[in-house]
Amino acid sequence: MPASDAGSDLLDSKIPGAYPDVSRLAVSTHQTLSQALYTRRAEYTKPRNVRIKIGSWNVAAQKGTEKDVAGWFIQGNGVDESIGGYGVKGPKSENNEPREDADQQEARSSKHASTIPKNNDGAVPGEAEVGIYALGLQEIVDISSPTEALRPYTDPTVANRYKNALQEALPEGYQLVAEQQLIGLLLLIYASPTVYPHVKSVSTTSVGTGLMGYMGNKGAVTTRIVLGETTRLVFINSHLAAGADKAALERRNWDASQISSRTRFDPIVDVMGAQQGIGEGLGEEDFAFWFGDLNYRLEGMPGDDIRRLLTIHTKNLDPETLVDSQDLSAASSETSDISTPPSSDFSIQKDSTLDAVPLPPELDPASIQTTITSLLPHDELKQQQKAGKAFHDGWTEGPIQFLPSYKYDFGKVGVFDSSEKKRCPSWCDRILYRTRAAKLRHDAKAKEQEEARKKDEEMKAKGMEHAGEDEEVLFDYNPDTDGETYDEYDENGDPEPETVIAEDGFEDEILLEYYASHMRVLSSDHKPLDAVFALKYDAVIPELKATIHHEVARELDRAENEGRPSVTLVVDRSTGNDSAEDKGKHDNDFGEVDFGDVHYAESKRRNITIANTGRVPATFSFADRPVEEGKPEGPFPPWLSVQFDREPDKGAPGNDQKQYTLEPADVCNVEFKVKIELIELVRNLNESTSALEDILVLRIENGRDHFLPIRGRWLQSAFSRSIDKLVRIPEGGVRKLQHQKPADDQGVKWSAPRELFRLTEAIEDLTERTLADWDMTGHEGDKAPWQHNAGWPFAKDTRYFADDAHETTLANVYEALDCDTSFDSAFDHGTSPMQRLEILAEALLQFLRSLQDGIVIEEIWEQLDSGIAAREKSKQQLSVDEERLWVLEILSSTPNHNVSFVLLTSMLQRIANETANASKPDPKTPRSSVDLPASPQVSVRRRTLSKVPGVAIRQLINRNYATIFADAMFRARDVERMKEKDKVTRKERMIRVMELFLSEGDEGQKL
Template sequence: MPSSENGTSSSTDLLEARIPGAFPGVSRLSISTHQTLSQALHARRAEYTKPRNVRIKIGTWNVAALKGTEKDVAGWFVGGKGVEESIAGFGIGNPTSKSDKSRENVAEQEARSFKYGPTIPKHDDGAVPGEDEIGLYALGLQEIVDISSPAEALRPYTDPTVSNRFKSSLEEALPDGYQLVAEQQLVGLLLLIYASPAVHPHVNSVSTTSVGTGLMGYMGNKGAVTTRIVLGETTRLVFINAHLAAGADRAALERRNWDASQISSRTRFDSIVDGMGVSQVSGECLGEEDFAFWFGDLNYRLEGMPGDDVRRLLTRHTRDLDPPDSEGPFSTSSKSSDSSASSIAPPSDFSNPKGPDLNAVPLPPELDPASLQTTISSLLPHDELRQQQRAGKAFHDGWNEGPIQFLPSYKYDVGKVGVFDSSEKKRCPSWCDRILYRTRAAKLRHETKEREQEQARIMDEEMKSKGIDHAGDDEEVLYDYDPDTDGDTYDEYDENPEPEPEAVLTKEGFQDEILLEYYSAHMRVLSSDHKPLDAVFGLKYDAVIPELKAAIHQEVARELDRQENEGRPTITVVVDRPAGSASLENKDTPDTNYDGVDFGDVQFAKPKRRNITIANTGRVPATFGFTDRPVEEGQSPGTFPPWLSVTFDKQPDKPDKSSTDTLHQQYTLDPADVLNIELRLKIEMIDLVRNLNEGTATLEDILVLRVHDGRDHFLPIRGHWLQSAFARSINKLIRIPEGGIRKLQHQKPACDEGVKWSAPRELFRLTEAIEDLTERTLADWDMTGHGSDRAPWQHNAGWPFTKDARYPADSALETTLANVYEVLDCDHSFDKAFGLEVTPMQRLEVLAETLLEFLKSLQDGIVTQDIWRQLEDGIVGREKSKQQLSADEERLWTLEVLSSTPNHNVSFVLITSMLQRVANEIANASKPDPKTPRSSVDLPASPQVSIRRRTLSKVPDVAIRQLIKRNYATLFADAMFRAADTDKMKDKEKAVRKERMIRILELFLKEEDDS
């Protein structure tokens, strides 16, 4: 299954990966965004890399699902044995015996090939490098199980039993310390990669995958298993073990090309993770590596060649390997009988009738008509793989192959060294098994050539569209082909006895070199009808030294951080912490250890202020502003919480006079400049007061100060809420003991606590103080006269509950109101809330406003929703029946309904009695001079309700009393009554309902002489 040395896979990915031929999933690891750091680190790569050399051995073998093949795999692949030097391949020299015993001959080898042991000749010292000379072994096997069996091909899982036999054989033969780097099986395909002790520490980012192209184009009886590794964190290597479609007809050839294209397009690898655990690349495809090795049974045949003729031609080079008594079709006894049937004349032996000339200079193999090399050269032009490469249909995008200097690898009789297929099918020998390789440089050259060809094609079409045709003999040739400058021609056979290493610039920018050293077939491996192939590559690469890279990484990061900090705008936020200011009950002492703005004790309606200073402590101008803060469920969105406001001592960068939004303004400070900000906290929303009292809300939040191109600054703010009598219910207020709500030590009054008062103590205190101050105010006015000024009640019928034009509206009043609220909460004397300079009239006006605010804040009201529903139902019923009650009867009926809630009843009577007495006293003080004609008497203005004069009494003093009580009733109706569904009513219905409330209050304010 796909795996990654440093990565992890989800359960779904692992399940899908078990399906033969499944598409590999694309890794979801994120790509690092620190490109500047990567570039700076890459620029110093020479300081943390060291050149290393490694030999890579690639092996491929189709074992044809035959038993015993696992006993040969270690000998030829690890030991380099089984090579017949006379027909060996590229890089194989003359044999040099390392032991005293001579190697077993072919006859002896074939005679024992079926005795359940290795078929490799005994005393074979090996002709190809192996053992500990190799740093990376990559072995690709095909048909380790019978892929022709539908049951085997359609298995949902892979049985590891067979693959374990090959693994055990290899691991027993490998020198100590070699470790398995990658293993991948797809039905009959098996890929094993081992690394030496010196190379293994430099292998990382291993990713294996598989692509099935067999049955239905998806199953794993054909396809490829692929592994990507990274050497030394610098060099990407890809190993592809493939088994393509079989068959010698045209359709089979096209299917092989299709298989190869599917493997190329569908192969995906996991992310590459560097030595520091950072994901660099996600989901690499084939073609993005530095070096790729594609090997396996590619099944390309010799196109258009009669099988008998090819066998006869090749047998000239294998007959000396056959034992004298062999009965094979190309044994000595059958050579003469079949020679006349050949359509391809065998090479001349150039024999001299006079005998050999011992002084003649030997011809090189490529010039000797009788040599194996000449025979191979005559057959390779018919090789389908090379034909498809030239035609640009498969393996044409940079893939190369070493010189083929060995016999075709397929098909042989099992147990024979050089006997080609003697079965009834007598298949044509072919180079089905191949080892190809591609460098990044070759891939880029191919892509460049394709682009140039496409540009030439487009230009040619443009010329033709303009009527310029260069097809005639006499016309000028616009584009000519010069093989010296336009690219290399394909050489039928390119022998390079002294190959030079190919220099390759890797994807990471390192300079590597690769050299093909060996490419050969192991003819003397007899356990399969395919001969195994291997190739040895020498790779020189730059490997990262992790310790040096980590040190340079830290050094680069520090330098970049220093440069970035110097170039980034930087501000410093300083919170001014007051030493403490006195309040009526507490000392406001903010926590100096709190890393934010601490407003200390916070009470209802009393503003608190804190200052912060912002200084540009960087080297460049800094532009900043408050941005929307992160909010949790239930919090108000926006830049600031609703109980906080902000003012700046500097104009914003682009002030918008038409906009009231000053919260998102930007401010710019030059280096060393400062900006002062005042934060003002005030709790005046009744809903918030209720939630704070009940503990469902807190005065805690975070402001976000965003610096353009800099880091965000998070400024915590908090305050400690002091419990208030406002925004509570009468049922809770009557249980608060003497001493006020603060005496409960910020605990909520329990509903099961005993009743302390018949009505809220706050109502007793406020109504009593208002009555007393009304008398004092009227008496003071009579004594002083105030010159020519008119008394406020003489021109305002709602006074003192309706603000007079002369009523102060400054910060002093705000502070006084807050002090009065705190007096009620602490059950202190009202004298503590007023200074000596505050007159009785001003005190009366403040307490009158306090009473209205207190009544409006009550959760249940003086007349609850249930009580009002009963009252309204009775009124509506009488209106419908046109029943009229006298004023006394209606008052008694109202009190009877209110009696179901005694505490509300007492509160109602307490307030209406106070209003009646205050109204009568003010009305008496407003009596006009009896000598003044009635028509000349000026009635006070009616700010709460519009009243036509003709509806009032013609007696001036009675009319004044009517105006005052009508205004009081209108004003207190909103504060005392609670009604349901008012927001769903139309304006006319709302007006009718309010008129009914006013009428009830007027019943208790009027006296008999008011009408």
């Protein structure tokens, strides 16, 4: 199947001969290895010789031609030695039977049997003497038929007849290497048993240039093979446009250029699996053979005169019969425009004496070679080559020493077209060849001429009148003659072997041995041609190459490794903040970073050491992990922080991809810290939708990546759960439910989360103790915290909580909540009640913030918010007690939330009473002399406060407590594009609800 057809969904590519699709071609790698392997090529190659036989025949869609193809192409029969061609000396066989003469042969000519004369032994090499057979047939079907020309598929029936005939005639063991058909064009390539194993990378394709420029009634079928893994061979069987006028000539040239530019082969893959370049086109091979019905004619020649002249040479084709000189002289006088050597200097006699010296054919005016030599200057192909219009880029043809191959009467040996058209005989069928060296010579010459032309045009543009002033300008460019690259050669001279340096640097040699016409084949109006080439090439011995390849790869790998940066990664033992169990677990663990058991807000650290163990500096960074849904971008998971013991390189790509460079033997210590605080992550870990597992990629610039597994074992937490779940956790805490989830149908154990009971009770108790201790110890000249901070103990005091000073203690408190153990175990022995109180207050707020549903859920808040808004609009006022009852009535629809709300507000009211009483000044002191505590959570205008100092202090405490806990206890839907003013109003209403339950009597309404 053509390469342009395979796998394409485009309509054009399904039409035989369509434009090729090169979009899928890939780019080769392994160039360095290939170069190293090439330097040792002498160790794994061996010279080999092979004969290549190229055959071409236009069978004119005639039935029975398949019966002749094996006789002339495989067996070398059907050549008349007197006009056979280059290299033909005579029959090789010693068969004494006389060969069937032309009259007998023509008399028995039939479509049902071979037309080749009987007792005709091969005059050119064939049978097992040839290693590669490449046969190109044209018009195996009637291409003038619209049915055949527009057929969108290829019917193999006709082609199979020729394949079967060849297969029967070939010696045993020959195998089909490639076949390609394009409507009437058929290319078949066979290889001998010794050559076939060396044929690789076979690629076939086709190019249609017929109707509309791409249909397959004209065009080419092409095959590329690689011989011995070293030598690229290309075989092109083409049929160009017909016709004898100028337009037809130009169309032939266009057809040839289209075939050259549009032919594409599959990439070559060597035995090691390395792909060599993208798909190749024509011109990249080592040897190419272009053959077929090229349809070039004799330009401007009188057909009748040419037929009459050539018929003289075909009157009697027996080798021992000479041509009548009188007939030749008469014919020569009638074709006066044909240049021939003068006949007056020579006499041709039938009865030669023994002393007569035979004349060379090129000097004998009566010889067929003299006639051919006089006609060839009028051959269009040679004219177009000389003019640089077609086949001028390195293509060569062997000496033509045979009569024109077209056009003969069917069933006749040498009768030229006797039909009404009486076409002029022409060498329509040709076999050309080109070497890589010839193509490179043409390209170099064309480049030189183009540069000369451009330089000449530049000088003309500057003004020719000044050209004489610049003696360095010596360009002489003639656009009518420059660019010609056709090298004339002696048509009768013997081609010399040509040495060619192949694509991969191997030295090959090619020699044309035969170029012949099979005149005695009668079944078509074209005579078949063949050419035999002797090719000497360096063939790869696969076993030796595999061994050398392995050695080279190992040497390159070792050299590359020595020159590449290399680091060693060591995971250090666990640090001092681990439990004894964790320490024992990680003492011998160097393969991964394992944090062991991890609970909420706990910080755990691990260290790794990165050492440069190579010979060159190593630059490393942690690469971004693969992007996955639900995972943030960056080199590290969100629960992990990383600290290096050195500054990153300047000009590093970014904050998350900092680069560090280590000199040889240098080390870098890296600390990994895990701390789970993100509420969303805690929720996912509790629900097992996330895990503390990841793989970090340590990327070494120009080196190999290191993969570092990192993990921890999450311990269930009461944080980031809903109240409905918490009230179902039995005594003993959530840790007892490790790897389990509190079931919704599990019975309710508590009216409110046990964690709230424990925290509120402990906070109230510690508040009393703190106030009592302060009174007992008496801090002269020092204000109590509640005297300068109206939000104490719930507003953080930066003096105590700066730089996570109580990070470990807070984590211990959270652990005590999760395990339902005493808070005493969370604190050091010397921790004061005040510090314990402040830490527990922070723990309570963090617990409330983490609740999934909040104390006041979204639906309840919407009812409260709408009710408050309605009263504000109607300017309706309720007493504090009435408002409290209204709020509690709405909260009662969610009993557990209601109890939790009352529990918290009751605690806050009691603490507010105690701290306000502790801060109350002497009643006789005027307010102007009283220093009110600061209000860190909310700005309060002094003129709105009570003039009674004690009442004013209570109002400040209520306002701060309400503000702090409104944020932690209420949940409201996030409304997109909500105005800032509306957000402030919503926040004020939440604070107002909290103040209802913190104030005593009606004092809350005075704010």
